[in-house]
């Protein structure tokens with residue numbers, strides 16, 4: 001997946017790596033990297049689909065404001081740009097209902 | 105509950121400078137920041153990244169390390185990764201950190217929540233591969249991630265900065281698609297005096313432009329009819345410039361036409377806002393100290409009106425001085441004395457503002473998008489939908505919520521608020537002030553039941 005990415009990661013081989021999965025596919029990411037950035041660099045192009053029209057979306061603002069980077073991490077819907085990559089994360093595109101789940 | 109003299113929200117230049125100044129004046133200070141490391145967006149992750157990529161990012165970025173260094177002292181309680189979701193009178197601040205809800209009390213609050221990219225609704229702007237230029241900068245600063253084949257679209261000095269950084273990193277942009285025209289530069293000339301007083305900025309801008317020209321990055325100015333093409337991701341940018349239709353093939357599009365104050369927290373507290381014609385956005389009502397119309401609530405930095413990182417630093421210092429005076433830790437003459445150099449520096453920083461705002465105005469097509477363009481990204485509401493609401497008698501954004509879900513998605517209008525207000529104002533022939541803005545209510549950011557439950561458990565422990 002790495003070579004197909006429209007993004008290039010400079011100094012990527014510096015530092016330890018962690019193993020995660022995205023939609024079941026294994027990915028090696030730099031430990032502690034911003035998860036949204038690391039997913040983009042790993043070639044992930046679609047983070048989620050909108051609940052209204054099913055249109056594809058990916059990280060847009062990288063600062064926690066737009067919520068287009070929502071993914072489901074170990075069952076919880078979170079903003080990928082506000083999370084660091086750590087060992088064993090199971091990342092999936094959120095299910096439609098959960099993409100909109102803000103309980104409070 | 106912990107109680108502080110001052111709780112600062114946001115650890116960017118304004119927040120950090122205020123924290124240091126307040127601690128110097130022996131105030132108890134907590135600084136809550138959404139990010140895991142201090143710096144704000146402008147100095148994002150500076151402590152880690154300056155050493156790795158300082159050559160690409162430049163000296164202005166490295167300056168941030170002097171501010172983050174100031175936070176590392178016992179008198180300042182820095183809470184990283186703390187997402188504030190409610191600020192109540194009194195003041196009680198609720199936030200989540202590490203999946204746990206918590207509260208902190210303060211006699212004074214300083215909102216240093218910075219800026220957001222001005223929303224830039226153009227056809228195709230919701231496609232994967234389209235990001236804000238600020239996001240492009242954050243990718244580079246924090247993660248060393250660069251777009252291999254990007255078009256930079258819009259107007260403003262940030263586009264030149266990001267282009268220069270991409271060139272230095274060895275991945276020059278495919279093209280600069282600039283929406284400002286010759287006429288804008290000509291009208292900016294009447295502000296040339298200010299620009300010359302801010303000559304270091306002018307010089308830096310000219311050096312960046314020279315870098316871009318040397319790297320032979322194609323520049324198209326006065327671009328019109330800008331659209332992003334692609335089915336499931338961005339594939340090209342199309343536009344006309346100098347009478348010719350163009351199509352730039354690219355994988356990534358970075359959009360930018362200025363930044364606007366992030367007013368969510370201030371609005372949730374009921375701080376008054378009014379329309380700034382110069383900055384074409386709403387700004388909170390604050391005095392020269394950053395004091396808002398609500399006693400005890402101060403706002404400093406870009407959140408109080410766009411001035412840039414250096415101006416934010418000085419404004420943060422000024423707010424801290426006034427707060428110390430109100431708390432009786434500084435007498436009025438001491439306050440004035442310490443304020444004088446900060447004020448002079450602030451005036452210097454603001455000098456080139458009018459020139460820049462006029463030379464690089466927002467992209468007109470994105471301020472009044474075509475009917476089929478999505479304006480509310482979360483709920484996929486188009487400009488045509490909003491105009492239709494107006495034709496049915498909708499006068500303001502809060503009323504619009506009765507017609508559809510604009511502004512009701514998770515971003516709470518951060519990326520559609522200004523557009524919805526502008527569209528309604530235009531359709532109804534009313535001013536932005538008459539039209540108003542979305543009312544913002546807590547939670548400012550989504551909070552989970554787990555985080556609330558954890559907060560409850562702490563509260564009960566405290567009660568027993």
Ligand code: FES
Pocket residue numbers: 036058059060061062063064065066067068069070079080081082
């Ligand atoms: S990319 Fe906008 S919130 Fe994460």
